[in-house]
Amino acid sequence: MAFSTYRVAGLTILILCLSVMCLSGFCQSGTSTKLEQLRQQVNQELAKQQGTFAVAFKDLETGQELLIREHEVFHAASTMKTPVMIEVYKQAAQKQLSLSDSLTIKTEFKSIVDGSPYTLDAKTDSDTNIYKYIGTKRTLADLVYDMIIVSSNLATNLVIERVDPKKVTQTMRDLGAKDIQVRRGVEDSKAFSQGLNNTTTAYDLMVIFEKIATGQAVSSEASNDMIRILLDQRFNTKIPAKLPKDVKVAHKTGSITGVLHDSGIVFLPDGRKYVLVLLSKDLKNEPAAENALATVSALIYNYIKG
Known part of the structure:
Protein backbone atom coordinates (compact mmCIF):
# COMPACT_ATOMS: atom_id res chain seq x y z
CA MET A 1 0.00 0.00 0.00
CA ALA A 2 2.78 2.35 1.01
CA PHE A 3 4.81 1.40 -2.07
CA SER A 4 1.85 2.21 -4.35
CA THR A 5 1.40 5.55 -2.64
CA TYR A 6 5.07 6.48 -3.11
CA ARG A 7 4.98 5.33 -6.72
CA VAL A 8 1.92 7.47 -7.46
CA ALA A 9 3.49 10.44 -5.70
CA GLY A 10 6.71 9.98 -7.66
CA LEU A 11 4.85 9.81 -10.95
CA THR A 12 2.90 12.92 -10.03
CA ILE A 13 6.12 14.85 -9.32
CA LEU A 14 7.66 13.59 -12.56
CA ILE A 15 4.63 14.68 -14.56
CA LEU A 16 4.69 18.10 -12.88
CA CYS A 17 8.40 18.52 -13.66
CA LEU A 18 7.89 17.56 -17.29
CA SER A 19 4.96 19.95 -17.53
CA VAL A 20 7.04 22.83 -16.19
CA MET A 21 9.88 22.01 -18.59
CA CYS A 22 7.51 21.86 -21.53
CA LEU A 23 5.81 25.06 -20.51
CA SER A 24 9.19 26.77 -20.15
CA GLY A 25 10.24 25.52 -23.56
CA PHE A 26 6.97 26.69 -25.03
CA CYS A 27 7.46 30.15 -23.54
CA GLN A 28 11.01 30.37 -24.87
CA SER A 29 9.85 29.18 -28.27
CA GLY A 30 7.00 31.68 -28.22
CA THR A 31 9.33 34.52 -27.31
CA SER A 32 11.78 33.49 -29.99
CA THR A 33 8.97 33.43 -32.54
CA LYS A 34 7.82 36.91 -31.54
CA LEU A 35 11.36 38.25 -31.78
CA GLU A 36 11.71 36.75 -35.25
CA GLN A 37 8.42 38.34 -36.24
CA LEU A 38 9.75 41.66 -34.99
CA ARG A 39 12.90 41.18 -37.06
CA GLN A 40 10.78 40.58 -40.16
CA GLN A 41 8.65 43.66 -39.47
CA VAL A 42 11.72 45.85 -39.00
CA ASN A 43 13.40 44.53 -42.13
CA GLN A 44 10.22 45.03 -44.16
CA GLU A 45 9.91 48.61 -42.99
CA LEU A 46 13.52 49.47 -43.75
CA ALA A 47 13.43 47.69 -47.11
CA LYS A 48 11.03 50.37 -48.33
CA GLN A 49 13.89 52.88 -48.23
CA GLN A 50 16.97 53.30 -50.38
CA GLY A 51 19.98 53.15 -48.11
CA THR A 52 21.78 50.97 -45.58
CA PHE A 53 20.46 50.53 -42.06
CA ALA A 54 21.67 49.00 -38.81
CA VAL A 55 19.65 48.25 -35.69
CA ALA A 56 20.76 47.25 -32.20
CA PHE A 57 18.09 46.69 -29.56
CA LYS A 58 18.52 45.24 -26.07
CA ASP A 59 15.87 44.69 -23.44
CA LEU A 60 17.70 45.45 -20.20
CA GLU A 61 15.27 43.34 -18.17
CA THR A 62 15.40 40.11 -20.18
CA GLY A 63 18.66 40.55 -22.08
CA GLN A 64 16.92 39.89 -25.39
CA GLU A 65 18.54 41.48 -28.41
CA LEU A 66 17.61 42.28 -31.98
CA LEU A 67 20.70 42.93 -34.09
CA ILE A 68 20.77 43.89 -37.76
CA ARG A 69 24.09 44.81 -39.41
CA GLU A 70 25.23 45.60 -35.89
CA HIS A 71 28.96 45.52 -36.73
CA GLU A 72 28.80 47.51 -39.96
CA VAL A 73 30.81 50.73 -39.78
CA PHE A 74 29.00 54.06 -40.19
CA HIS A 75 30.16 57.67 -40.11
CA ALA A 76 29.40 58.51 -36.49
CA ALA A 77 28.14 62.05 -37.18
CA SER A 78 27.05 63.54 -33.86
CA THR A 79 26.61 60.21 -32.08
CA MET A 80 30.32 60.59 -31.24
CA LYS A 81 29.33 63.28 -28.77
CA THR A 82 28.09 60.66 -26.31
CA PRO A 83 31.57 59.05 -26.03
CA VAL A 84 33.05 62.53 -25.59
CA MET A 85 30.60 63.20 -22.73
CA ILE A 86 31.57 59.93 -21.06
CA GLU A 87 35.25 60.89 -21.27
CA VAL A 88 34.55 64.26 -19.62
CA TYR A 89 32.90 62.53 -16.67
CA LYS A 90 35.71 59.99 -16.48
CA GLN A 91 38.39 62.68 -16.33
CA ALA A 92 36.31 64.59 -13.77
CA ALA A 93 36.16 61.45 -11.61
CA GLN A 94 39.93 61.13 -11.93
CA LYS A 95 40.36 64.79 -10.90
CA GLN A 96 42.02 65.64 -14.22
CA LEU A 97 39.44 68.37 -14.73
CA SER A 98 36.28 69.73 -13.17
CA LEU A 99 32.88 70.28 -14.74
CA SER A 100 33.06 73.76 -13.25
CA ASP A 101 36.23 74.57 -15.23
CA SER A 102 35.78 77.43 -17.70
CA LEU A 103 36.85 77.40 -21.34
CA THR A 104 37.20 80.43 -23.60
CA ILE A 105 34.82 80.34 -26.55
CA LYS A 106 36.77 80.41 -29.82
CA THR A 107 36.00 79.28 -33.35
CA GLU A 108 39.45 78.33 -34.68
CA PHE A 109 40.82 74.81 -34.34
CA LYS A 110 43.67 72.73 -35.81
CA SER A 111 43.21 70.00 -38.41
CA ILE A 112 44.43 66.57 -37.33
CA VAL A 113 46.00 66.21 -40.80
CA ASP A 114 48.66 68.91 -40.64
CA GLY A 115 47.78 71.27 -37.80
CA SER A 116 46.47 73.92 -40.18
CA PRO A 117 43.66 76.11 -38.83
CA TYR A 118 40.01 75.77 -39.72
CA THR A 119 37.07 77.79 -38.45
CA LEU A 120 33.55 76.90 -37.36
CA ASP A 121 30.65 79.04 -38.55
CA ALA A 122 27.22 79.52 -37.01
CA LYS A 123 25.67 78.95 -40.44
CA THR A 124 26.68 75.28 -40.38
CA ASP A 125 26.00 74.66 -36.69
CA SER A 126 22.71 73.54 -35.14
CA ASP A 127 23.59 75.77 -32.18
CA THR A 128 23.88 79.42 -33.20
CA ASN A 129 23.46 80.86 -29.71
CA ILE A 130 26.94 79.88 -28.54
CA TYR A 131 28.55 82.15 -31.16
CA LYS A 132 27.26 85.15 -29.21
CA TYR A 133 29.74 84.26 -26.49
CA ILE A 134 32.95 84.22 -28.56
CA GLY A 135 35.81 85.58 -26.45
CA THR A 136 34.03 84.92 -23.17
CA LYS A 137 34.18 81.88 -20.89
CA ARG A 138 31.64 79.13 -20.28
CA THR A 139 31.83 76.16 -17.95
CA LEU A 140 32.66 72.70 -19.18
CA ALA A 141 29.32 71.53 -17.77
CA ASP A 142 27.44 74.05 -19.93
CA LEU A 143 29.41 73.08 -23.02
CA VAL A 144 28.75 69.37 -22.51
CA TYR A 145 25.05 70.09 -22.06
CA ASP A 146 24.89 72.10 -25.31
CA MET A 147 26.98 69.46 -27.10
CA ILE A 148 24.29 66.87 -26.33
CA ILE A 149 20.91 68.60 -26.28
CA VAL A 150 21.35 70.91 -29.28
CA SER A 151 24.31 69.04 -30.79
CA SER A 152 26.49 72.15 -30.70
CA ASN A 153 29.48 71.62 -32.97
CA LEU A 154 31.40 74.53 -31.47
CA ALA A 155 30.86 73.23 -27.94
CA THR A 156 31.95 69.79 -29.12
CA ASN A 157 35.24 71.03 -30.55
CA LEU A 158 36.03 72.97 -27.40
CA VAL A 159 35.30 69.93 -25.23
CA ILE A 160 37.12 67.36 -27.39
CA GLU A 161 40.16 69.62 -27.58
CA ARG A 162 40.19 69.62 -23.78
CA VAL A 163 39.83 65.87 -23.24
CA ASP A 164 41.79 64.48 -26.28
CA PRO A 165 40.04 62.25 -28.86
CA LYS A 166 42.58 59.44 -28.37
CA LYS A 167 41.58 59.20 -24.74
CA VAL A 168 37.93 59.11 -25.75
CA THR A 169 38.56 56.12 -28.01
CA GLN A 170 40.57 54.32 -25.34
CA THR A 171 37.75 54.79 -22.84
CA MET A 172 35.35 53.26 -25.35
CA ARG A 173 37.65 50.22 -25.57
CA ASP A 174 37.68 49.97 -21.79
CA LEU A 175 33.87 49.92 -21.82
CA GLY A 176 33.82 47.10 -24.37
CA ALA A 177 33.12 49.14 -27.50
CA LYS A 178 35.74 47.69 -29.84
CA ASP A 179 35.05 49.59 -33.06
CA ILE A 180 34.10 53.18 -32.21
CA GLN A 181 36.75 55.59 -33.44
CA VAL A 182 36.79 59.17 -32.18
CA ARG A 183 39.54 60.86 -34.13
CA ARG A 184 38.71 64.54 -34.28
CA GLY A 185 36.37 67.43 -33.79
CA VAL A 186 33.70 68.57 -36.21
CA GLU A 187 34.14 70.32 -39.60
CA ASP A 188 37.77 69.32 -40.10
CA SER A 189 37.43 69.26 -43.90
CA LYS A 190 41.02 68.17 -44.59
CA ALA A 191 40.55 65.13 -42.37
CA PHE A 192 37.16 64.40 -43.95
CA SER A 193 38.63 64.47 -47.46
CA GLN A 194 41.22 61.90 -46.37
CA GLY A 195 38.64 59.64 -44.77
CA LEU A 196 39.83 60.42 -41.24
CA ASN A 197 36.36 60.40 -39.74
CA ASN A 198 34.73 59.52 -36.48
CA THR A 199 33.07 56.13 -36.96
CA THR A 200 30.82 53.80 -35.04
CA THR A 201 28.76 50.64 -35.16
CA ILE A 208 27.97 52.23 -24.16
CA PHE A 209 24.31 53.15 -23.67
CA GLU A 210 23.81 49.95 -21.70
CA LYS A 211 26.74 51.00 -19.51
CA ILE A 212 25.09 54.38 -18.92
CA ALA A 213 21.69 52.80 -18.28
CA THR A 214 23.10 50.38 -15.71
CA GLY A 215 25.28 52.94 -13.93
CA GLN A 216 28.56 51.48 -15.19
CA ALA A 217 29.74 54.44 -17.28
CA VAL A 218 32.29 55.98 -14.90
CA SER A 219 29.99 55.61 -11.86
CA SER A 220 26.34 55.39 -10.93
CA GLU A 221 26.31 59.11 -10.09
CA ALA A 222 28.00 60.08 -13.36
CA SER A 223 25.73 57.80 -15.39
CA ASN A 224 22.64 59.33 -13.80
CA ASP A 225 23.87 62.83 -14.58
CA MET A 226 24.54 61.86 -18.20
CA ILE A 227 21.01 60.42 -18.41
CA ARG A 228 19.68 63.72 -17.06
CA ILE A 229 21.37 65.55 -19.94
CA LEU A 230 20.35 63.02 -22.59
CA LEU A 231 16.71 63.27 -21.49
CA ASP A 232 16.76 66.96 -22.44
CA GLN A 233 17.52 66.16 -26.10
CA ARG A 234 15.85 68.72 -28.39
CA PHE A 235 15.91 66.63 -31.59
CA ASN A 236 13.14 64.06 -31.21
CA THR A 237 12.10 63.06 -34.72
CA LYS A 238 13.39 59.48 -34.69
CA ILE A 239 13.34 57.17 -31.63
CA PRO A 240 10.79 59.20 -29.58
CA ALA A 241 8.66 60.47 -32.47
CA LYS A 242 5.95 57.78 -32.47
CA LEU A 243 6.13 56.73 -28.83
CA PRO A 244 3.56 57.66 -26.14
CA LYS A 245 4.23 60.91 -24.29
CA ASP A 246 4.78 59.10 -20.97
CA VAL A 247 7.70 57.16 -22.45
CA LYS A 248 11.01 58.96 -21.81
CA VAL A 249 14.02 58.71 -24.12
CA ALA A 250 17.57 59.65 -23.12
CA HIS A 251 19.28 59.83 -26.48
CA LYS A 252 21.73 61.40 -28.91
CA THR A 253 21.08 61.85 -32.60
CA GLY A 254 23.46 62.36 -35.50
CA SER A 255 23.10 63.49 -39.09
CA ILE A 256 25.10 64.57 -42.11
CA THR A 257 24.11 64.38 -45.77
CA GLY A 258 22.66 60.93 -46.47
CA VAL A 259 23.12 59.86 -42.84
CA LEU A 260 20.56 59.78 -40.02
CA HIS A 261 21.21 58.21 -36.60
CA ASP A 262 19.63 57.96 -33.20
CA SER A 263 20.84 56.11 -30.13
CA GLY A 264 19.71 55.96 -26.54
CA ILE A 265 17.79 54.50 -23.63
CA VAL A 266 14.00 54.17 -23.62
CA PHE A 267 12.29 54.33 -20.20
CA LEU A 268 8.79 52.87 -19.85
CA PRO A 269 6.38 54.18 -17.19
CA ASP A 270 6.42 50.77 -15.43
CA GLY A 271 10.18 51.03 -14.79
CA ARG A 272 11.38 48.82 -17.62
CA LYS A 273 14.00 50.15 -20.00
CA TYR A 274 15.77 49.18 -23.18
CA VAL A 275 18.57 50.42 -25.39
CA LEU A 276 17.93 51.20 -29.04
CA VAL A 277 20.36 52.27 -31.76
CA LEU A 278 19.25 53.14 -35.30
CA LEU A 279 21.90 53.97 -37.89
CA SER A 280 21.59 54.74 -41.61
CA LYS A 281 23.70 55.83 -44.56
CA ASP A 282 23.51 56.32 -48.34
CA LEU A 283 19.98 57.66 -47.97
CA LYS A 284 18.17 58.97 -51.03
CA ASN A 285 15.10 60.36 -49.27
CA GLU A 286 15.98 61.58 -45.80
CA PRO A 287 12.46 62.59 -44.65
CA ALA A 288 11.07 59.19 -45.66
CA ALA A 289 14.00 57.40 -44.01
CA GLU A 290 13.52 59.39 -40.83
CA ASN A 291 9.86 58.37 -40.75
CA ALA A 292 10.90 54.74 -41.26
CA LEU A 293 13.32 54.94 -38.32
CA ALA A 294 10.55 56.35 -36.14
CA THR A 295 8.29 53.49 -37.26
CA VAL A 296 10.96 50.92 -36.37
CA SER A 297 11.20 52.49 -32.92
CA ALA A 298 7.42 52.15 -32.54
CA LEU A 299 7.54 48.50 -33.64
CA ILE A 300 10.14 47.73 -30.97
CA TYR A 301 8.17 49.59 -28.32
CA ASN A 302 5.03 47.62 -29.21
CA TYR A 303 7.04 44.39 -28.97
CA ILE A 304 8.18 45.33 -25.47
CA LYS A 305 4.67 46.29 -24.42
CA GLY A 306 3.37 42.93 -25.68
Whole structure:
Protein backbone atom coordinates (compact mmCIF):
# COMPACT_ATOMS: atom_id res chain seq x y z
CA MET A 1 0.00 0.00 0.00
CA ALA A 2 2.78 2.35 1.01
CA PHE A 3 4.81 1.40 -2.07
CA SER A 4 1.85 2.21 -4.35
CA THR A 5 1.40 5.55 -2.64
CA TYR A 6 5.07 6.48 -3.11
CA ARG A 7 4.98 5.33 -6.72
CA VAL A 8 1.92 7.47 -7.46
CA ALA A 9 3.49 10.44 -5.70
CA GLY A 10 6.71 9.98 -7.66
CA LEU A 11 4.85 9.81 -10.95
CA THR A 12 2.90 12.92 -10.03
CA ILE A 13 6.12 14.85 -9.32
CA LEU A 14 7.66 13.59 -12.56
CA ILE A 15 4.63 14.68 -14.56
CA LEU A 16 4.69 18.10 -12.88
CA CYS A 17 8.40 18.52 -13.66
CA LEU A 18 7.89 17.56 -17.29
CA SER A 19 4.96 19.95 -17.53
CA VAL A 20 7.04 22.83 -16.19
CA MET A 21 9.88 22.01 -18.59
CA CYS A 22 7.51 21.86 -21.53
CA LEU A 23 5.81 25.06 -20.51
CA SER A 24 9.19 26.77 -20.15
CA GLY A 25 10.24 25.52 -23.56
CA PHE A 26 6.97 26.69 -25.03
CA CYS A 27 7.46 30.15 -23.54
CA GLN A 28 11.01 30.37 -24.87
CA SER A 29 9.85 29.18 -28.27
CA GLY A 30 7.00 31.68 -28.22
CA THR A 31 9.33 34.52 -27.31
CA SER A 32 11.78 33.49 -29.99
CA THR A 33 8.97 33.43 -32.54
CA LYS A 34 7.82 36.91 -31.54
CA LEU A 35 11.36 38.25 -31.78
CA GLU A 36 11.71 36.75 -35.25
CA GLN A 37 8.42 38.34 -36.24
CA LEU A 38 9.75 41.66 -34.99
CA ARG A 39 12.90 41.18 -37.06
CA GLN A 40 10.78 40.58 -40.16
CA GLN A 41 8.65 43.66 -39.47
CA VAL A 42 11.72 45.85 -39.00
CA ASN A 43 13.40 44.53 -42.13
CA GLN A 44 10.22 45.03 -44.16
CA GLU A 45 9.91 48.61 -42.99
CA LEU A 46 13.52 49.47 -43.75
CA ALA A 47 13.43 47.69 -47.11
CA LYS A 48 11.03 50.37 -48.33
CA GLN A 49 13.89 52.88 -48.23
CA GLN A 50 16.97 53.30 -50.38
CA GLY A 51 19.98 53.15 -48.11
CA THR A 52 21.78 50.97 -45.58
CA PHE A 53 20.46 50.53 -42.06
CA ALA A 54 21.67 49.00 -38.81
CA VAL A 55 19.65 48.25 -35.69
CA ALA A 56 20.76 47.25 -32.20
CA PHE A 57 18.09 46.69 -29.56
CA LYS A 58 18.52 45.24 -26.07
CA ASP A 59 15.87 44.69 -23.44
CA LEU A 60 17.70 45.45 -20.20
CA GLU A 61 15.27 43.34 -18.17
CA THR A 62 15.40 40.11 -20.18
CA GLY A 63 18.66 40.55 -22.08
CA GLN A 64 16.92 39.89 -25.39
CA GLU A 65 18.54 41.48 -28.41
CA LEU A 66 17.61 42.28 -31.98
CA LEU A 67 20.70 42.93 -34.09
CA ILE A 68 20.77 43.89 -37.76
CA ARG A 69 24.09 44.81 -39.41
CA GLU A 70 25.23 45.60 -35.89
CA HIS A 71 28.96 45.52 -36.73
CA GLU A 72 28.80 47.51 -39.96
CA VAL A 73 30.81 50.73 -39.78
CA PHE A 74 29.00 54.06 -40.19
CA HIS A 75 30.16 57.67 -40.11
CA ALA A 76 29.40 58.51 -36.49
CA ALA A 77 28.14 62.05 -37.18
CA SER A 78 27.05 63.54 -33.86
CA THR A 79 26.61 60.21 -32.08
CA MET A 80 30.32 60.59 -31.24
CA LYS A 81 29.33 63.28 -28.77
CA THR A 82 28.09 60.66 -26.31
CA PRO A 83 31.57 59.05 -26.03
CA VAL A 84 33.05 62.53 -25.59
CA MET A 85 30.60 63.20 -22.73
CA ILE A 86 31.57 59.93 -21.06
CA GLU A 87 35.25 60.89 -21.27
CA VAL A 88 34.55 64.26 -19.62
CA TYR A 89 32.90 62.53 -16.67
CA LYS A 90 35.71 59.99 -16.48
CA GLN A 91 38.39 62.68 -16.33
CA ALA A 92 36.31 64.59 -13.77
CA ALA A 93 36.16 61.45 -11.61
CA GLN A 94 39.93 61.13 -11.93
CA LYS A 95 40.36 64.79 -10.90
CA GLN A 96 42.02 65.64 -14.22
CA LEU A 97 39.44 68.37 -14.73
CA SER A 98 36.28 69.73 -13.17
CA LEU A 99 32.88 70.28 -14.74
CA SER A 100 33.06 73.76 -13.25
CA ASP A 101 36.23 74.57 -15.23
CA SER A 102 35.78 77.43 -17.70
CA LEU A 103 36.85 77.40 -21.34
CA THR A 104 37.20 80.43 -23.60
CA ILE A 105 34.82 80.34 -26.55
CA LYS A 106 36.77 80.41 -29.82
CA THR A 107 36.00 79.28 -33.35
CA GLU A 108 39.45 78.33 -34.68
CA PHE A 109 40.82 74.81 -34.34
CA LYS A 110 43.67 72.73 -35.81
CA SER A 111 43.21 70.00 -38.41
CA ILE A 112 44.43 66.57 -37.33
CA VAL A 113 46.00 66.21 -40.80
CA ASP A 114 48.66 68.91 -40.64
CA GLY A 115 47.78 71.27 -37.80
CA SER A 116 46.47 73.92 -40.18
CA PRO A 117 43.66 76.11 -38.83
CA TYR A 118 40.01 75.77 -39.72
CA THR A 119 37.07 77.79 -38.45
CA LEU A 120 33.55 76.90 -37.36
CA ASP A 121 30.65 79.04 -38.55
CA ALA A 122 27.22 79.52 -37.01
CA LYS A 123 25.67 78.95 -40.44
CA THR A 124 26.68 75.28 -40.38
CA ASP A 125 26.00 74.66 -36.69
CA SER A 126 22.71 73.54 -35.14
CA ASP A 127 23.59 75.77 -32.18
CA THR A 128 23.88 79.42 -33.20
CA ASN A 129 23.46 80.86 -29.71
CA ILE A 130 26.94 79.88 -28.54
CA TYR A 131 28.55 82.15 -31.16
CA LYS A 132 27.26 85.15 -29.21
CA TYR A 133 29.74 84.26 -26.49
CA ILE A 134 32.95 84.22 -28.56
CA GLY A 135 35.81 85.58 -26.45
CA THR A 136 34.03 84.92 -23.17
CA LYS A 137 34.18 81.88 -20.89
CA ARG A 138 31.64 79.13 -20.28
CA THR A 139 31.83 76.16 -17.95
CA LEU A 140 32.66 72.70 -19.18
CA ALA A 141 29.32 71.53 -17.77
CA ASP A 142 27.44 74.05 -19.93
CA LEU A 143 29.41 73.08 -23.02
CA VAL A 144 28.75 69.37 -22.51
CA TYR A 145 25.05 70.09 -22.06
CA ASP A 146 24.89 72.10 -25.31
CA MET A 147 26.98 69.46 -27.10
CA ILE A 148 24.29 66.87 -26.33
CA ILE A 149 20.91 68.60 -26.28
CA VAL A 150 21.35 70.91 -29.28
CA SER A 151 24.31 69.04 -30.79
CA SER A 152 26.49 72.15 -30.70
CA ASN A 153 29.48 71.62 -32.97
CA LEU A 154 31.40 74.53 -31.47
CA ALA A 155 30.86 73.23 -27.94
CA THR A 156 31.95 69.79 -29.12
CA ASN A 157 35.24 71.03 -30.55
CA LEU A 158 36.03 72.97 -27.40
CA VAL A 159 35.30 69.93 -25.23
CA ILE A 160 37.12 67.36 -27.39
CA GLU A 161 40.16 69.62 -27.58
CA ARG A 162 40.19 69.62 -23.78
CA VAL A 163 39.83 65.87 -23.24
CA ASP A 164 41.79 64.48 -26.28
CA PRO A 165 40.04 62.25 -28.86
CA LYS A 166 42.58 59.44 -28.37
CA LYS A 167 41.58 59.20 -24.74
CA VAL A 168 37.93 59.11 -25.75
CA THR A 169 38.56 56.12 -28.01
CA GLN A 170 40.57 54.32 -25.34
CA THR A 171 37.75 54.79 -22.84
CA MET A 172 35.35 53.26 -25.35
CA ARG A 173 37.65 50.22 -25.57
CA ASP A 174 37.68 49.97 -21.79
CA LEU A 175 33.87 49.92 -21.82
CA GLY A 176 33.82 47.10 -24.37
CA ALA A 177 33.12 49.14 -27.50
CA LYS A 178 35.74 47.69 -29.84
CA ASP A 179 35.05 49.59 -33.06
CA ILE A 180 34.10 53.18 -32.21
CA GLN A 181 36.75 55.59 -33.44
CA VAL A 182 36.79 59.17 -32.18
CA ARG A 183 39.54 60.86 -34.13
CA ARG A 184 38.71 64.54 -34.28
CA GLY A 185 36.37 67.43 -33.79
CA VAL A 186 33.70 68.57 -36.21
CA GLU A 187 34.14 70.32 -39.60
CA ASP A 188 37.77 69.32 -40.10
CA SER A 189 37.43 69.26 -43.90
CA LYS A 190 41.02 68.17 -44.59
CA ALA A 191 40.55 65.13 -42.37
CA PHE A 192 37.16 64.40 -43.95
CA SER A 193 38.63 64.47 -47.46
CA GLN A 194 41.22 61.90 -46.37
CA GLY A 195 38.64 59.64 -44.77
CA LEU A 196 39.83 60.42 -41.24
CA ASN A 197 36.36 60.40 -39.74
CA ASN A 198 34.73 59.52 -36.48
CA THR A 199 33.07 56.13 -36.96
CA THR A 200 30.82 53.80 -35.04
CA THR A 201 28.76 50.64 -35.16
CA ALA A 202 25.26 50.07 -33.84
CA TYR A 203 26.60 47.38 -31.53
CA ASP A 204 29.17 49.67 -29.92
CA LEU A 205 26.63 52.40 -29.28
CA MET A 206 24.38 49.78 -27.72
CA VAL A 207 27.25 48.74 -25.45
CA ILE A 208 27.97 52.23 -24.16
CA PHE A 209 24.31 53.15 -23.67
CA GLU A 210 23.81 49.95 -21.70
CA LYS A 211 26.74 51.00 -19.51
CA ILE A 212 25.09 54.38 -18.92
CA ALA A 213 21.69 52.80 -18.28
CA THR A 214 23.10 50.38 -15.71
CA GLY A 215 25.28 52.94 -13.93
CA GLN A 216 28.56 51.48 -15.19
CA ALA A 217 29.74 54.44 -17.28
CA VAL A 218 32.29 55.98 -14.90
CA SER A 219 29.99 55.61 -11.86
CA SER A 220 26.34 55.39 -10.93
CA GLU A 221 26.31 59.11 -10.09
CA ALA A 222 28.00 60.08 -13.36
CA SER A 223 25.73 57.80 -15.39
CA ASN A 224 22.64 59.33 -13.80
CA ASP A 225 23.87 62.83 -14.58
CA MET A 226 24.54 61.86 -18.20
CA ILE A 227 21.01 60.42 -18.41
CA ARG A 228 19.68 63.72 -17.06
CA ILE A 229 21.37 65.55 -19.94
CA LEU A 230 20.35 63.02 -22.59
CA LEU A 231 16.71 63.27 -21.49
CA ASP A 232 16.76 66.96 -22.44
CA GLN A 233 17.52 66.16 -26.10
CA ARG A 234 15.85 68.72 -28.39
CA PHE A 235 15.91 66.63 -31.59
CA ASN A 236 13.14 64.06 -31.21
CA THR A 237 12.10 63.06 -34.72
CA LYS A 238 13.39 59.48 -34.69
CA ILE A 239 13.34 57.17 -31.63
CA PRO A 240 10.79 59.20 -29.58
CA ALA A 241 8.66 60.47 -32.47
CA LYS A 242 5.95 57.78 -32.47
CA LEU A 243 6.13 56.73 -28.83
CA PRO A 244 3.56 57.66 -26.14
CA LYS A 245 4.23 60.91 -24.29
CA ASP A 246 4.78 59.10 -20.97
CA VAL A 247 7.70 57.16 -22.45
CA LYS A 248 11.01 58.96 -21.81
CA VAL A 249 14.02 58.71 -24.12
CA ALA A 250 17.57 59.65 -23.12
CA HIS A 251 19.28 59.83 -26.48
CA LYS A 252 21.73 61.40 -28.91
CA THR A 253 21.08 61.85 -32.60
CA GLY A 254 23.46 62.36 -35.50
CA SER A 255 23.10 63.49 -39.09
CA ILE A 256 25.10 64.57 -42.11
CA THR A 257 24.11 64.38 -45.77
CA GLY A 258 22.66 60.93 -46.47
CA VAL A 259 23.12 59.86 -42.84
CA LEU A 260 20.56 59.78 -40.02
CA HIS A 261 21.21 58.21 -36.60
CA ASP A 262 19.63 57.96 -33.20
CA SER A 263 20.84 56.11 -30.13
CA GLY A 264 19.71 55.96 -26.54
CA ILE A 265 17.79 54.50 -23.63
CA VAL A 266 14.00 54.17 -23.62
CA PHE A 267 12.29 54.33 -20.20
CA LEU A 268 8.79 52.87 -19.85
CA PRO A 269 6.38 54.18 -17.19
CA ASP A 270 6.42 50.77 -15.43
CA GLY A 271 10.18 51.03 -14.79
CA ARG A 272 11.38 48.82 -17.62
CA LYS A 273 14.00 50.15 -20.00
CA TYR A 274 15.77 49.18 -23.18
CA VAL A 275 18.57 50.42 -25.39
CA LEU A 276 17.93 51.20 -29.04
CA VAL A 277 20.36 52.27 -31.76
CA LEU A 278 19.25 53.14 -35.30
CA LEU A 279 21.90 53.97 -37.89
CA SER A 280 21.59 54.74 -41.61
CA LYS A 281 23.70 55.83 -44.56
CA ASP A 282 23.51 56.32 -48.34
CA LEU A 283 19.98 57.66 -47.97
CA LYS A 284 18.17 58.97 -51.03
CA ASN A 285 15.10 60.36 -49.27
CA GLU A 286 15.98 61.58 -45.80
CA PRO A 287 12.46 62.59 -44.65
CA ALA A 288 11.07 59.19 -45.66
CA ALA A 289 14.00 57.40 -44.01
CA GLU A 290 13.52 59.39 -40.83
CA ASN A 291 9.86 58.37 -40.75
CA ALA A 292 10.90 54.74 -41.26
CA LEU A 293 13.32 54.94 -38.32
CA ALA A 294 10.55 56.35 -36.14
CA THR A 295 8.29 53.49 -37.26
CA VAL A 296 10.96 50.92 -36.37
CA SER A 297 11.20 52.49 -32.92
CA ALA A 298 7.42 52.15 -32.54
CA LEU A 299 7.54 48.50 -33.64
CA ILE A 300 10.14 47.73 -30.97
CA TYR A 301 8.17 49.59 -28.32
CA ASN A 302 5.03 47.62 -29.21
CA TYR A 303 7.04 44.39 -28.97
CA ILE A 304 8.18 45.33 -25.47
CA LYS A 305 4.67 46.29 -24.42
CA GLY A 306 3.37 42.93 -25.68
